[in-house]
Amino acid sequence: MTAGYFCEDCEVSIWPAAPRSELAWLKDRIHVVREVTRHSQGGLDIWMADGLTFLEEHRDHSVLVVTKS
Numbered sequence: 001m002t003a004g005y006f007c008e009d010c011e012v013s014i015w016p017a018a019p020r021s022e023l024a025w026l027k028d029r030i031h032v033v034r035e036v037t038r039h040s041q042g043g044l045d046i047w048m049a050d051g052l053t054f055l056e057e058h059r060d061h062s063v064l065v066v067t068k069s
């Protein structure tokens with residue numbers, strides 16, 4: 001099972017290499033994660049960086065955590 005984010009407004013999706021639970025976690029805590037990344041020198045996991053970028057681009061849109069098999 002692959003998990004990803006889907007924007008209902010734009011009808012686009014991405015499929016970062018992370019389980020659904022992780023994607024849901026990131027989506028729920030994007031405000032916290034954004035603050036942490038602003039102050040961290042180290043690199044983010046790629047899935048997290050990709051997910052963060054997507055969530056930022058679709059900040060005011062209806063984004064769902066979705067899965068496909």
Ligand SMILES: [Zn+2]
Nearest residue numbers: 007010058061
């Ligand atoms: Zn969108």
